[in-house]
Amino acid sequence: MIEVNGLTRTYGAHRAVDDVTFRAEPGRVTGFLGPNGAGKSTCMRMMVGLTPPTAGTATILERQYTALPNPGRHVGVLLDASAQHPGRTGREVLTLGARTMGLPKGRVDELLEVVGLTPVEAKRQVRNYSLGMRQRLGIAHALLGDPKVLILDEPANGLDPAGIRWMRSLLRGFADEGGTVLLSSHLLHEIEVIADDLVVIGRGRIVAQGAKQELLATAGTSVTSTDNQRLGEALAGQGVSVTAVGQKLRVDAEPIVVGKVALQHQIVLTELTSAGAAGLEDMFLQLTAGDAREGVAA
Ligand SMILES: Nc1ncnc2c1ncn2[C@@H]1O[C@H](COP(=O)(O)OP(=O)(O)OP(=O)(O)O)[C@@H](O)[C@H]1O
Numbered sequence: 001m002i003e004v005n006g007l008t009r010t011y012g013a014h015r016a017v018d019d020v021t022f023r024a025e026p027g028r029v030t031g032f033l034g035p036n037g038a039g040k041s042t043c044m045r046m047m048v049g050l051t052p053p054t055a056g057t058a059t060i061l062e063r064q065y066t067a068l069p070n071p072g073r074h075v076g077v078l079l080d081a082s083a084q085h086p087g088r089t090g091r092e093v094l095t096l097g098a099r100t101m102g103l104p105k106g107r108v109d110e111l112l113e114v115v116g117l118t119p120v121e122a123k124r125q126v127r128n129y130s131l132g133m134r135q136r137l138g139i140a141h142a143l144l145g146d147p148k149v150l151i152l153d154e155p156a157n158g159l160d161p162a163g164i165r166w167m168r169s170l171l172r173g174f175a176d177e178g179g180t181v182l183l184s185s186h187l188l189h190e191i192e193v194i195a196d197d198l199v200v201i202g203r204g205r206i207v208a209q210g211a212k213q214e215l216l217a218t219a220g221t222s223v224t225s226t227d228n229q230r231l232g233e234a235l236a237g238q239g240v241s242v243t244a245v246g247q248k249l250r251v252d253a254e255p256i257v258v259g260k261v262a263l264q265h266q267i268v269l270t271e272l273t274s275a276g277a278a279g280l281e282d283m284f285l286q287l288t289a290g291d292a293r294e295g296v297a298a
Contacts, residue, residue, distance in 0.1 A: 131158025
């Protein structure tokens with residue numbers, strides 16, 4: 001269990017993290033979502049004692065991280081996969097970790113196998129690792145002490161699709177055995193498959209949180225038609241809330257309501273679905289609007 005209460009961090013006049021409160025429960029994967037610069041990493045750094053909070057508290061297994069004896073045996077942390085000493089080999093990194101935590105040497109080989117780093121790769125210096133290999137090494141390091149809690153900052157960064165699938169099943173298995181997982185991402189679709197709960201942060205503040213299924217249920221309907229303008233007006237005329245999202249409309253009503261209104265007004269629908277994850281993504285973009293940096297669309 002991770003409990004964060006009123007966590008705040010200011011840098012000068014800038015509130016990087018502003019009164020953040022949430023819990024990550026055992027047996028569940030909690031996705032910590034937000035656009036670039038929202039405050040995810042700063043929050044996670046405060047949880048593990050690397051950045052002192054301006055106000056508020058964070059406890060892991062009911063204690064502050066810095067008060068945990070042999071913390072690696074309780075909490076696995078991966079904040080920056082590139083933070084390892086580049087001159088050490090992967091095996092050396094894990095061996096050092098195992099020694100610090102008082103673990104048998106055999107644990108290193110076990111973990112290398114778990115994360116799919118081959119013996120040849122384990123002998124290479126970290127400077128020659130790809131980002132995906134560094135993430136695997138970081139996950140191995142986080143799992144080394146057989147912790148009950150995992151705190152992972154953007155662990156999918158640099159992993160290929162097979163790697164992302166592997167990581168998902170690894171974290172699912174960890175949570176299914178009663179572990180607590182908190183993982184951050186700025187990409188919803190990356191963690192929507194695996195997360196049970198979501199905490200959405202924008203400009204340092206929590207903008208939404210709850211069980212993913214409940215958030216999905218509130219995501220409404222996604223619709224496209226040959227005349228979105230008229231359809232939007234017709235729906236609004238019936239008191240239904242409508243938001244334009246790109247080429248689509250997101251409607252706070254069941255698909256059947258949208259279909260009936262379209263029929264009444266003789267508007268041809270080209271797509272009509274429960275918004276589901278796409279709706280959640282729209283919601284995420286709206287909730288964090290103003291935080292996202294606009295760029296040239298891909
Ligand atoms: N040491 C620092 N000094 C000043 N400002 C900082 C410092 N660390 C973070 N910030 C600011 O705090 C805000 C939150 O940054 P943070 O790295 O926590 O965001 P994030 O959600 O993890 O973003 P990303 O998805 O890009 O990793 C940003 O505006 C950042 O510039």
